[in-house]
Amino acid sequence: MSEPRQAQTGDAPRVAGPEVLEISGLVKRFAGVPALGGVDLTVRAGEVHGLLGANGCGKSTLIKTLAGVHDADEGRVAIHGQDVPMPFGADGLRTRGLSFVHQDLGLSDAATVLEHFALDHIGVSGGAVRRIPWEAERRRAAELLARFEVAVDPDSRVDQLTPVQRAMVAIVRAVASQEVLARDGERRPQLLILDEPTVFLPSADVGILFRLVDRLRADGDAVILVSHDLDEVLEICDRVTVLRDGKNVGTRDVPGLSRDELVELILGVKIGAVTRPEDGTQRSPEVVLSTRGLSGERVRGLDLDLHPGEVVGVTGLAGSGIEELTDLLYGVRSPTGGTVSVGGEDVARPTPSRMLGHDVVLLPADRKALGSAPRLTVLENMSLPFLRGSFRGGRLRWGALRQQAQDTCVRLHVKPADPAALFSSLSGGNQQKALLGKWLDTKPDVMLLAEPTQGVDVGARREIFRLVREAVAGGAAVLCATSDYEQLVQLADRVLIFADGRVVDEIAGDAITKDALTTAIYAGAAA
Structure with missing residues (x-):
């Protein structure tokens, strides 16, 4: 069993406030089949409440029902103790203090932070068409960002922001839109629903985002965090609710809750940890894919040999080059220097079609935009x-x-x-x-995997690990580029540590631990 959650430095016992959201017996059917089978859920002011479950458990249906995308068939929803008539409609719960930040964040790359905030402000204010008081809106945006300690220029375009800055802007924007909606002058606790806010963030940036969530909690607001990352849930949440087959199978206080107990609640069965085979893989001395001096926008002078029968992990901080590596190897991005060879044959100007012809395949990080x-x-x-x-x-x-x-x-x-x-x-x-x-x-000879378990539940994660190990046992070589340290501990035979576009360390076999990876990554970044 894993250790129970330990109190973080500076943590104080948290006293829950009044209920902000109460859901009783919520039912949603599609073609007569229940996707939600009578869900009960309460969320209190001043708490971060985790909403967990395997893919297909009903989380998305519940969130979409609260957002007014779906109409509930049965049940009761109350906000601040007041029943909300159903159907809610698109703005039914939003006008009562609920706001949503979805995975895609709802931001336009071409617009500035200021324009996003002003659009919400003017849109909610309504009325006749009028000129936007840009200076006043700029001051308001700057004050909001400063209040939540988000170091972003309001005049910055969204496409100029880092991933964590985008996520923080989306959260501040959601909170600000609710404050505009308050008409009686009395600020009630809000409820912010965050749907996988960290799924596209490097591990090093998650703590930055969670400091903002902590600020919301300290202000007395409530947050529902939808996540597949159990370590993050145990780190930030006060309580968790687990859905399985469209039903609430348990709500637990997080202090004292172990990771293994949480996994068992999600899956409904006891499952042992997935680990590398004790006797390791049968790595062939043959080299199936090789690079010499491979360079790109971030990667610099990479020499790499992949062997059949091994999983090679690649990790590092954001900007270290790992995000670019699989694209360079597969020809999605053109190398600026160096060579790539497969099976001893040089591949001039790699392209996806040429690499596929050499039995090399890529599973990209962004499966929606690039993989499907x-x-x-x-x-x-x-x-x-x-x-x-x-x-x-x-x-x-x-x-x-x-x-x-x-x-x-x-x-x-x-x-x-x-x-x-x-x-x-x-x-x-x-x-x-x-x-x-x-x-x-x-039947590929080489599999290039970029964040292969990003945004998937714990059960699917185990299935993916099993499939990768089966491919390796059959003689494939696998390169897995990821910022998920636990994934590397469970899957990789050796791990290359990247910093500033270069390999600065290598860890192999039983020496691959989360502590060893963390130490090597930050030591490499500081060198």
């Missing part, structure tokens, strides 16, 4: 690598492709195992398993 076509079906997404070889007599053999996709979905426990389902309808973990299965079906 969300508006197509599961079958169409999984068939893309096989289309060229699936024509007979000028006709595409959809039957064979459909059967292959069906078999892969069943083997990888993709739910639903329906090739005809829209890819966008699958949960994040099932999308990732389907994409991984697509590439496993090509």
Whole structure:
């Protein structure tokens, strides 16, 4: 069992305030099938409340119902003790103090921070068309950012901000929009719902974001944190509620709660930790992929050898070069120098099609934008690598492709195992398993994985680890670039530490621990 959560430096016992949100017996059905089967949930002022569960457990449906995207079929919702008539509509709960920050943050790259804040302010104020008092809005935006200790210039465009700055701006914007809505002059505690706010953040930036969440809690506001990262949940949350199969299976106080207890509550079964085989992998002396002097925008002069039968992890702080490495190896980005060879053969000017021709595949970090076509079906997404070889007599053999996709979905426990389902309808973990299965079906020699378990639940994470280890046991070489230290501890045979675009350290075998990785990463960054 893992150790219970320890109080953080400076923590004081927290006294819960009055209930801000009370949900009783909330039911939502799709085509007669309940996605929410009578959910109960209470959230108090001055607490951070974790909302957890495996992909498909009902978290997204619950959030979308509260946001007015879906109409509940049954149940009761009260804000500050007052029942809210159903259906809520798009602004039903927002006008009562609820605000939402979704994964995509809802920011426009081309607009400035000031323009986002002013749009909310003017939009809520309503009335006739009038000139925007830009200087007054600029002062207001600067005051809001300063109040929450967000060091961002209001005139900065969103595309000039770092990922953590974007997330913080989105949170301050959400809080500010609710303060505008308060009409009686009395500030009531707000409820902010954060849906996977750290999923695209480097590990080093999570603490920065959580300081802002702590500030909201200290102000008496309530926060619902939707997350798959259990360590983050145990770090920041006061209580957690776990959903399984559309029902609340438990609400727990976080102090004293262990990680393993939380995993068992999420999955409903006791599962041992996933670790590397004790006798290690059978790494071949053969080199299947090699680079000499590989350089890009961040990566500088990389010499790398990958061997069949091993998982090589790559990690480092944000900006160290790990985000660029898999793209350089696969030809998504053009190298500025150096060479790449596969199976002893130089690949001139790597491109995705050329690397795929050499049996090298890439699972990118941004599966929605780069790894899939969300508006197509599961079958169409999984068939893309096989289309060229699936024509007979000028006709595409959809039957064979459909059967292959069906078999892969069943083997990888993709739910639903329906090739005809829209890819966008699958949960994040099932999308990732389907994409991984697509590439496993090509029998690759080299797999390049960028943040392969980003935004997936603990059950899907274990499945992905199992599939990667099976591929390695079959002779594949795997390079996994990630900022998830636990993933590397469980999966990697050796880990390369990046700093300033170069490999500054290597840790192998049983020496791979979270403490060792953290020490090496920060030592490399300081060198």
